[in-house]
Amino acid sequence: MEYPAFKRALDGERLPAALVDLDALERNVDRLVALLGDKTLRVASKSVRHTGLMRRILARGGARLRGLMCFTAAEAAWLHTQGFDDLLVAYPTVQPQALDALARAAAQGATVWAVVDCPAHLAALDRAGREAGVVLRAVLELDVSYRPLGGRVHLGARRSPIRSAAGALALARAAESFSNVRIAGLMAYEGHLAGLPDDNPFSRAMNPARRTLKKLAWPRVTRLRAQVVEALQGAGVTLELVNGGGTGSVALTAREPCVTEVTAGSGFVCPHLFSYFVGLALEPAAFFALEVCRVSDPGFVTALGGGYVASGEPGWDRLPLPWSPPGMAYVSIEGAGEVQTPLQVPPGVQLDLGDPVIFRHAKAGELAERFNDYLLLRDGRVVAREPTYRGQGQAFL
Ligand SMILES: Cc1ncc(COP(=O)(O)O)c(C=O)c1O
CATH class of the missing domain: 2.40.37.20 (D-serine dehydratase-like domain)
Structure with a gap:
């Protein structure tokens, strides 16, 4: 939209105001769906935080979009009361109130998943599951950061301590001792690639280094994800979902055979940091x-x-x-x-x-x-x- 069009649209409206161009939003949904191959896309709610928009995004994507990636357990429980389902809580908590709310939603029939990376997360979920009389689905988070020089350099988010098939198998074994939680999925988010603009006009001098990092780091993500999926499946763990990716990597992540679904959120409205990815043509919404x-x-x-x-x-x-x-x-x-x-x-x-x-x-x-x-x-x-x-x-x- 040109400035006179913005001005016309805002005529008589109170300022400050936030605006979403639904036509642009829907075109962005279509663009992201076109990159998915045979995978489904999970909507990152943290990058929308607006139920009306999330409903529109899900409606536009139809069967190609599946579920929400939530940012807290309390949010997931609330979203269930708003009519949403298939809610994956991607950031762990051990707070009893939040997990109780999540477990109650599960007891009421919601499909919920909670990310874990250590036995204490499993124990907290198990307690909540027992109280509510349900078996909760846990999603194991694998760290796929780039760690060259024998791990002395860490390029990527500091989230999960699980960095290998052995670590994943150890947690899967730990889960066997709980009766109200089971490992049902794997999440491996390559944030150091999916969230890193490669043509950032605010720090141009770093762009070549960013592109080199992306080239060097991708093979490790792909290899590690596949290895861990194979190891877990080989040990008899049923993975109902394998989640990866973000707006900046939808096309690449969707190509990996072991991945079942890709997450994206930012791309729907395309804030300005998402205009600096080479080859990702989204429009500001x-x-x-x-x-x-x-x-x-x-x-x-x-x-x-x-x-x-x-x-x-x-x-x-x-x-x-x-x-x-x-x-x-x-x-x-x-x-x-x-x-x-x-x-x-x-x-x-x-x-x-x-x-x-x-x-x-x-x-x-x-x-x-x-x-x-x-x-x-x-x-x-x-x-x-x-x-x-x-x-x-x-x-x-
Ligand atoms: C676990 C996880 N998956 C996916 C994403 C991607 O979200 P977006 O598409 O909004 O960049 C994020 C963003 O931080 C994340 O934390």
């Missing part, structure tokens, strides 16, 4: 608009709000991207401000008090934590206003 509230100097405007800085390694790429009108830029000593954001206006652009400035968040789900609702657009016009998790009174992390 989520935006937010701030009000021009003052003019300090010629060539500058100040916007009301804006400091919606994303998580992860700190840097300029974590700030929202001024998007429209094109050419707007931060003032380097202020960046995106807590309540006001000064911006340089390019020559030829005229902005008046009350006008909107459009931004893209760096990440997909975190935008939803800043707004109670999203304005949903079709053909450039607002057709609905629907609550985010926050607007529904839910904040999980």
Whole structure:
């Protein structure tokens, strides 16, 4: 959308406002589905945090999309009350209340899965399962980080300590001593590849190194995933799912024979960090608009709000991207401000008090934590206003 179209769509709306272009969102669903081969896609809820959008994404993808990857057990239990099912909690907890809620959802008929990487996770699930009278499905998480030089260098997330077939088999054996939890799947997320933009304009000098890392690290991911699946199956463990990938790796992960499903979330709305992957053609679908509230100097405007800085390694790429009108830029000593954001206006652009400035968040789900609702657009016009998790009174992390 060009700036005049954004301005027309926002006419009469309160600012700040968050907008999702449903047409672009649906085209992104189609693009991701086209990369899946014969695999299914699990939607990462943390990268959406909006039940209305998740319903639309699942509806658009039909049978090619299967289930949600949730970010907390409490969230999964709540999502079940909202009519969602096949809920994989990808980040472990041992908190009894959260696991009890998850187990109760299972007792009510929900299909739930919980990621584990140590016997204590299994024990916590087993207790909750026993209380609720169900056997819970555990998904073992395999770490597939790149660890050259005999493991002295660790490039990848620090999550699971399970790094080999032997480690996976040991945990699978540990699970046999519990009666209310069983190993039912494997998850191996290659975040150091799937979440690493290879053409990042904010740190161009590092791009060649990132591409080299990706080339060197992929074979290990593929080999290790296959080895561990084979070892577990050989030991009689039934793997109902083998999950891998993220938006930045859908096509590559989907090619691996041992993988049954790929996860993606960010790609549906395509925040600006996901515009820097070579060969991944997605279009921006989520935006937010701030009000021009003052003019300090010629060539500058100040916007009301804006400091919606994303998580992860700190840097300029974590700030929202001024998007429209094109050419707007931060003032380097202020960046995106807590309540006001000064911006340089390019020559030829005229902005008046009350006008909107459009931004893209760096990440997909975190935008939803800043707004109670999203304005949903079709053909450039607002057709609905629907609550985010926050607007529904839910904040999980
Ligand atoms: C376990 C797991 N799988 C998949 C993803 C990919 O999500 P997205 O497609 O939003 O990058 C993530 C993101 O952090 C993750 O933690």
